Amino acid sequence: MTTRGEQTREKILREARQLFKRKGFGATTVNDLLDAAGTTKGNLYFHFADKEAIGLEVLKREQQAFYRFLDHAFAGGSPVEGVDNLFHNALDKNRQQAFVGGCLFGNTALEASDTSPIFAALVKEVFAEWIARLAEVVSAAQVAGQIRADIPAEDLAELVVASIEGGIMQSRLLKSETPLKRALDTLRTVLGMQQETNIQINSPKG
Amino acid sequence: MTTRGEQTREKILREARQLFKRKGFGATTVNDLLDAAGTTKGNLYFHFADKEAIGLEVLKREQQAFYRFLDHAFAGGSPVEGVDNLFHNALDKNRQQAFVGGCLFGNTALEASDTSPIFAALVKEVFAEWIARLAEVVSAAQVAGQIRADIPAEDLAELVVASIEGGIMQSRLLKSETPLKRALDTLRTVLGMQQETNIQINSPKG
Incomplete structure (x- = not known):
């Protein structure tokens, strides 16, 4: 049972x-937080030292949720299905939030890279983990002949992460799934992703 | 001759x-602007109605500069050289700014998409123009047999723009050219970019 506090x-x-995703950390004021949470300054400062402490806690939770998202995408199935799940789930997640808010890590990367070493360090960790875990799955798919093997798995993983972040940016800007969906479909083709049961290269128009 | 005003x-x-690129528009205060420009509030408000007016003027100038950057990349040479120039110049530009500040359009896309329709409209225009002009060059390269022709030029152009924006994000976060350089080198390979005088696919390690 949780207490009222x-x-x-x-x-x-x-x-x-929600506010950090939509407006950014810098543009969100403590008053915005009080209004949204329907609480008082006294309550807020009882729980958190300052806005930075709230930002860090939000990022840490998002990090754990994202690692579970990766676990889920890569669990079971063949390696190429893991990559395909990642693509599918990334699109789905952004579709569910109606292309508002984008990716908190991408947003924070652009907002904090040159100004907030603590936030930047956490986001670096998240992207390094994402790329490393994806590279493992891509490498396994290459061994299984399900993804082109003439490019190192880590290079492909970096391209995928960059394209997803750039695709989310474009879809968020246009409030349309088209840019992200297109980037993912094009990635499927250029990675030469082969489905096990149905050997084909997905059409770029997906 | 310019006047003092x-x-x-x-x-x-x-x-x-500089401040908008490094800190973001929302986190930059009018006082930050006064300090950096070494001027007074009276002077600033003589020239601009508010911070938004400054932001819009900065974005409009950046737009014109970016269109010249595209003109320059795509001028002369074969189509595939145009694409390669774009890759080379994008990396060079970010290297020159020591991977600080990133891309003002990408930053603004993440900052303004859900909060500032005027800024978002301008950035939309820039990305649409970039993708359209790049798609034209890619299409010409496909006709010349210099880029793979099994994927529509516009899909490849969108992937390139998403990857460059995501690559700049990662390079800015790590303060290292590696992520952007790698993304570009991998793009060269997956696009099957062929140099006219020296038919080869560039190594992904470039």
Whole structure:
């Protein structure tokens, strides 16, 4: 059972996440947070030292949620199905949020890279983990003949992560799934992704 | 000859561009602008209605500069050389700024997509123009047998733009050219870019 204090803390973190995604960390004021969470300054500062502390906690939770998202995409199935799940789930997640808010790590990368070493360090860790885990799956798919093997798995993983982040940026800007979906479909083709049961290269128009 | 007033206006715009790139528009205060430009509130508000007006003017100038950057990359040479120039110049530009500040359009896309329709409209225009012009060059390269022709030129152009934006994001985060350089080298390979005088696919390690 959660106490009322815990509920308030959760509410602040939940609303903060939405505001940071939509407006950015810098443009979100403590008053925005109070309004959204329907709480008082006294309550907020009882739970958190400052806005930075809220930002860090939001990022840490997002990191754990993202690692579970990766676990889920890569669990079971063949390696190429893992990559395909990642593509599918990334599109789906952005579709569910109606292409508002984008990717909190990408947003933070652009916002914090030159100004906030603590936020930047956490986001670096997330991207390094994403690329490393994806590279492992791509490498396994290459061994299984399901992805082209003439380019190192880590290079392909980096291209995929860059394209997904750039694709989310474009889809968020246009409020349309087309840019991200297109980037993913084109990636499927240029990676030479082969489905096990149905050997074919997906059409670039997917 | 420029008047002192014009010089002040230019100074404000120049410093604003640097601050918006590094910190973001939302996190830059009018006081930051005054400090950086070494001017007074009276002077600033003589030249600009508000921070938004400065932001819009900075973006409009960046748009014109970027169109010249595209003209320059695509001028002369074969189509595939145009694409290669774009890759080379994008890396060079980010290297020159020591991977600080990233791409003002990418930054603004993430910052303004959900909050500032005017900024978002301008950035949309820039990306649409970039993709359309690149697609034309890619299409010409496909006709000349210099880029793989089994994927529509516009899909390849979108993948390139997404990868460059995502690559700049990663290079800025790591303060290293590696992510962007790798993404570009991998793109060269997956696009099957062929140099006219020296038919080869560039190594992904470039």
